[in-house]
Amino acid sequence: MPKDIEVSAATFGNDEEGVDTIFVKEKPKKTWRSNIWDTWDKTPEERRFLFKLDAGILSICCLGYFIKYLDQANLTNAYVSGMQDDLGMYDNQLNYVTTLWTVGYIIGQIPSNIVLTRVRPSIWLPSSELYVLRFFIGLAESTYYPGVLYMMGAWYRKDELGKRAVIFNVSSALATMFSGYLMTAVIGLDGRGGLKGWQWLYIMDGVISLPLALAGFFVMPDTPANSRDKAIAIARVQKEKREQLQPYTRQKMFKILASWHIYLLPLLFFLAGAAGALGQPIFSLYLKDSVNPKYTTAQINDYPTVTSAVQIVACLVYAWVSDGLLDGRRWPVLLFATTISFVLYxxxxxxxxxxxxxxACYIIAGQGVIVSPLILVWATEICSDDAEERAIVVGTTNDFGYVISAWLPLIIWQTVDAPRYHKGFITASCSCVAAVVLIMVINILVRRDQISLIALAAEQLEYTQ
Structure with a gap:
């Protein structure tokens, strides 16, 4: 298949005689500068638009995801910094607390993404970040990650989406690092005001979270159709052949349920979740359990941040390679990262x-985090021609990762098995193998669908001649 043909760009239009015809667009030529940042080869007008878009979406979304993960990371850091003893959280209580959050997260994701196709993101997403209590925190936060990726999929083109989705995802690693350093800092407040150091951690979390959540109402963009730069926003979306919002009809739901998208993409994310040992406090509990040498509380909180640093660097490199050097292909990076994770586990x-x-295994494991956002980016692009399907598939895909997180840790990542986690690492290794196979299967199906578009285009052109 010629490399200069963009197979996924087959679209319908009218020729001069009013006959429906399918056009296949050639890929635009790219300079080396576009592999670094994708705005260089665009028009000045589009470059200004992208700057405004990045300033709006990336800034507030990254900050929102930062506070979301700060809350999650604070639980582990508080646990290893005195909360375990103060609250008597021995045995598997940490797993139970985490599961409560996960259950709320699972329940809220798919309904939230469906609501997001009808309610403005600038209203819905910030509102969901203002609640409290562990279950309701999970329920509220369920809107954010899949909702932001759905919104990014509505705004950004294929050569722009991967790196920005990963920059957004990197906020979680920054939050994890910051939480470790914040815990180290507030240890000095232990006893101040009658509160323990880990309690001060949650107070700081709230102080940081509230103003950022409120800022979302003013900074968060909505959709291209109601943008101030509506003309250029819609023109960019049309270049990617992304359909605008349509009613949720019975025919549409049958189409979504009949497609392989709704089954295999969530299954891939499910396997990525099963392979997500990094989602467990494996490094922190390994350091806490170690007696030779005995690590201080500060070291137990600080050393695992190196894994987050590796995550940041690796994810950005992978995203730039996928968007630029690989022309938006996701599967090679997914295969590479999953294979590395297999060796580590x-x-x-x-x-x-x-x-x-x-x-080294604990630290390098951070590179495997790229799999989750890149699967969702891939799902967004595969379903780009149907906004409602994209919302449901992205929500379902992300939900499946958390479905497994709700119960699997209670079986294979039991706190009482720390730090060895033999069952956990065996399961993670097997999941990596299954994920590699499924990545190749999905790639074959995507190429099959693209070839069908080309065949349809050729047939249509022959008919019009």
Whole structure:
């Protein structure tokens, strides 16, 4: 298949005689500068528009995701910094608390993304960040991640989406790092005002979260159709052949349920979640359990932030490669990152390995985080021609990752098994293998669909001649 043909760009239009015809667009030529940042080869008008879009979407969405993950990371850091003893959270209580959050997160995601196709993102998403209590925090936060990715999929083109989605996702790693440093800082407040140090951590969390959530009402954009730059916004979306919002008809729902998208993409994310050992406090609890040498509370909070630093660097590199050098192809990066994770988890499952390599496995594991956002980006692009399907598939896909997080940790990541987690690392290794197979299957199906578009285009052109 010629490399200069953009297979997914087959679209319907009218020729001079009013006959419906399918056009296949050639890929635009790219300079080396566009592999670094994608605005260089665009018109001045579109570059100004993208700058405003990035200033709105990336700024507030990254800050919102930062506070979302700050809350999640604070639980682990508080747990290893005195909360376990103060609240008597021995055995598997940490797993139970995490599961309560996850259940709320699961319940809210798909309904939220459906609501998001009808309610402005600038109203719906910030509103969901203002609630409290653990279950309702999970329920409220369920709107954010899939909702932002749905919104990004509505605004950004294929050569722009991957790196921006990963920049957004990197906010979680920054929050995890910041939470560790914040915990180290507030330890000095232990006893101040009759509160423990870990309690001050949650107070700081609230102080940071509230103004950022309120800012979302004023900064968060809505959709291209109601943008101030409506003409250029809609023109960019039409270049990607993304359909505008349509009614939720019975025919549309049958079409969505009959497609492989709604089944295989969530299954892939499900496997990525099962392979997500990094989602557990494996490094922190390993350090807490170690007695030779005995690490201080500050070290237990600070050392795992190196994993987050690796996550940031690796994810940005992977995203730039996927968007630029690979022309928006996602599957090669997914295969590479998942294979690396397989090697790391197998090593940790063996456990009797050199101490230096064990530390390396904990730290390098951060690179595998790219799999989750890139799967959702891939899902967004695969479903780009149907806004309602995109909302449901993205919400369902992200939901499946958390479905497994609601119960699997209670079986294979039990706190009482720390720090070895033999069952957990075995399961993560097997999930990596299954994910590799499914990535290749999905890529074959995507190419099959693209070839069908080309065949349809050729048939239509022959008919019109």
């Amino acid at each position: 197998v090593s940790l499952a063996v456990w009797d390995i050199p101490e230096g390599w064990r530390w």
